[in-house]
Amino acid sequence: MLSPPQTNAEFSAARFDLAGKRIFVAGHNGMAGSAIVRRLRQDAYNVVVAQRSELDLTRQDQTERYLSSIRPDVVIMAAGRVGGIFANDKYPANFLAENLAMALNCIQLSHLVGVQKLLFLGSSCIYPKFAKQPMSEDLLLTGELEPTNEWYAVAKIAGIKLCEAYRKQYGCDFISVMPTNLYGPGDNYHPQHSHVVAALIRRFHEAKISNASTTAVWGTGRPRREFLYVDDFADACLFVLKNYSGSQFLNIGFGEDVTIAEFAHAVAEVVGFRGNIEYDTSRPDGTPRKLLDVSRLAAMGWKAKVPLREGLAKAYADFLSNTVRER
Numbered sequence: 001m002l003s004p005p006q007t008n009a010e011f012s013a014a015r016f017d018l019a020g021k022r023i024f025v026a027g028h029n030g031m032a033g034s035a036i037v038r039r040l041r042q043d044a045y046n047v048v049v050a051q052r053s054e055l056d057l058t059r060q061d062q063t064e065r066y067l068s069s070i071r072p073d074v075v076i077m078a079a080g081r082v083g084g085i086f087a088n089d090k091y092p093a094n095f096l097a098e099n100l101a102m103a104l105n106c107i108q109l110s111h112l113v114g115v116q117k118l119l120f121l122g123s124s125c126i127y128p129k130f131a132k133q134p135m136s137e138d139l140l141l142t143g144e145l146e147p148t149n150e151w152y153a154v155a156k157i158a159g160i161k162l163c164e165a166y167r168k169q170y171g172c173d174f175i176s177v178m179p180t181n182l183y184g185p186g187d188n189y190h191p192q193h194s195h196v197v198a199a200l201i202r203r204f205h206e207a208k209i210s211n212a213s214t215t216a217v218w219g220t221g222r223p224r225r226e227f228l229y230v231d232d233f234a235d236a237c238l239f240v241l242k243n244y245s246g247s248q249f250l251n252i253g254f255g256e257d258v259t260i261a262e263f264a265h266a267v268a269e270v271v272g273f274r275g276n277i278e279y280d281t282s283r284p285d286g287t288p289r290k291l292l293d294v295s296r297l298a299a300m301g302w303k304a305k306v307p308l309r310e311g312l313a314k315a316y317a318d319f320l321s322n323t324v325r326e327r
Contacts, residue, residue: 015242015243016116016117016173016241016242016243016245017242018040018043018045018074018238018241018242019045020046021045021046021073021074021116022046022048022070022071022072022073022074023040023045023046023047023048023072023073023074023075023076024048024049024050024067024070024072024074024075024076025037025040025047025048025049025076025078026050026057026075026076026077026078026079026102026106027077027078027079027080028049028050028078029052029186030078030079030080030082030186031182031183031184031185031186031187031188031230032078032121032179032182032230032233032234033076033078033079034185034186035184035185035186035230035231035233035234036076036078036234036237036238037049038231038234039231039234039235039237039238040238043238048070048072050066054066057079057101057102057105057106058098058101058102058105059101059105060101060105060109063105063106063109064105064109064112067109067110067112067113067115068113071113071114072110072113072115073115073116073117074115074116074117074118074119074241075106075110075115075117075118075119076118076119076121076237076241077102077103077106077107077118077119077120077121077159078121079102079106080098080099080102080121080155081094081095081098081099081152082152082188082195083095083188083194083195088148088149088151088152089148092151093151095151095152095155096151096152096154096155098155099152099155099156099159100154100155100158103120103155103156103158103159103162104158104162106118106120107120107159107162107163107166107174108162108166110172110174111166111170111172111174115172116173117173117174117175117241118163118172118173118174118175119175119176119177119237119240119241120159120160120162120163120174120175120176120177121176121177121179121237122156122157122159122160122176122177122178122179122249123152123153123156123178123179124178124179124180124181124226124251124253124290124292125145125146125149125152125153125156125287125290126140126145126153126156126157126160126178127139127140127290128142128143128144128145129143129144129145129146129147129287129288130143130144130288131143133289133291134291134292134293134294135251135290135291135292135293136251136293136295137178137248137249137250137251137293137296140157140160140249141157146286146287148284148286149286159176160176160249162174163175163176163249164176164247167247168247173245175240175241175244175245175246175249175250176249176250177236177237177240177249177250177251177252178249178250178251178252178292179228179233179252179253180226180227180228180251180252180253180254180290180291180292181195181196181197181225181226181227181228181290182227182228182229182230182233183195183197183198183227183228183229183230183311183312183315184229184230184231184311184314184315184318185230185231185314185315185318186230186318187201187230187315187318187319189201189202189319196225196260196263197227197267197312197315198315198319200217200263200264200267201267201271201312201315201316201319202319203215203216203217204267204268204271204273205271205273205316205319207273207275208271208272208273208274212275213275213276214275214276214277214278215273215275215276215277215278216277216278216279216280217260217261217264217277217278217279217280218279218280218283218284219260219279219280219281219283219284219285219286220260220279220281220285221259221260221261221264221279222259222260222261222285222288223259223260223285223286223287223288223289223290224257224258224259224260224288224289224290224291225257225258225259225260225263225289225290226253226254226255226256226257226258226290226291226292227254227258227263227308227311228252228253228254228304229304229306229310229311229314229315231306232254232304232305232306233252235302235305236252236297236302236304237252239300239301239302240252240297240302243300243301244300248296250296250297251292251293251294251296251297252292252294252297253291253292253294253304254294254304254308255292255294255298255303255304256291257289257290257291258308260285261277261279263308264277265277266308266309266312267312270309270312270313270316271316
């Protein structure tokens with residue numbers, strides 16, 4: 001069953017003017033956070049950021065001191081410990097504890113300092129492993145999570161529910177969005193801690209440079225995934241901030257998916273790797289399919305613009321630039 005559409009009254013009451021507002025972006029150095037900062041500055045909004053040396057969001061005292069000092073009107077919670085299947089499996093305590101602490105501190109203290117609007121960034125991994133496709137917002141907590149990233153997913157679910165709880169108890173205008181797999185400028189290209197897009201870009205690039213005849217892709221290649229260019233996601237976040245004020249979180253995606261094998265070949269073509277692609281079936285596939293139902297957001301008037309090949313070309317150019325990161 002699809003989530004009910006947003007009512008006209010809910011939509012019209014949601015109009016929120018960002019002009020003149022002090023907007024704090026937590027996690028501005030990450031891929032999503034940096035894209036959101038770029039988008040905000042494109043429209044000359046007043047953006048506030050904090051370096052990790054001055055603010056550790058896992059520390060309640062530091063978070064309270066910082067938010068009390070800057071008194072933001074808007075908070076965008078894009079901070080978090082992220083990583084691919086390998087990192088999630090190796091560091092479950094870190095993924096759960098650190099993301100829980102950051103969500104609690106940011107959301108709770110935003111309420112205490114009087115933040116007018118908060119946007120919490122979740123993840124599509126919150127949905128059950130075998131959820132009906134495409135995944136609509138009402139499927140949350142209807143089945144078991146994918147074991148390879150359940151620690152991260154539990155923390156994100158807690159963040160969503162915290163926003164709902166503060167809205168219900170205190171009337172806070174705290175909202176959440178669930179992005180699909182993001183890629184683009186500012187991604188993490190660490191050989192073990194990266195997500196699939198950055199991992200494949202690096203792997204195929206290194207194979208091309210070394211003239212390797214073959215390179216491996218984890219799993220069978222059969223799972224299906226949806227990918228969204230990060231600047232499209234940032235644009236959607238601003239759209240939602242300005243136009244939405246409902247208790248239901250919103251999916252943000254491209255609306256189409258591909259198999260990992262199809263995606264791997266697309267990355268290889270963009271990078272220029274001409275060798276063979278082998279599939280390491282000893283590695284886990286993860287969730288069989290992850291495609292978001294984006295009908296709610298589409299009905300509000302927003303749709304992704306950047307096609308996959310164009311986005312991959314931009315991502316590869318970022319990899320080749322001096323901004324490449326390993327975290």
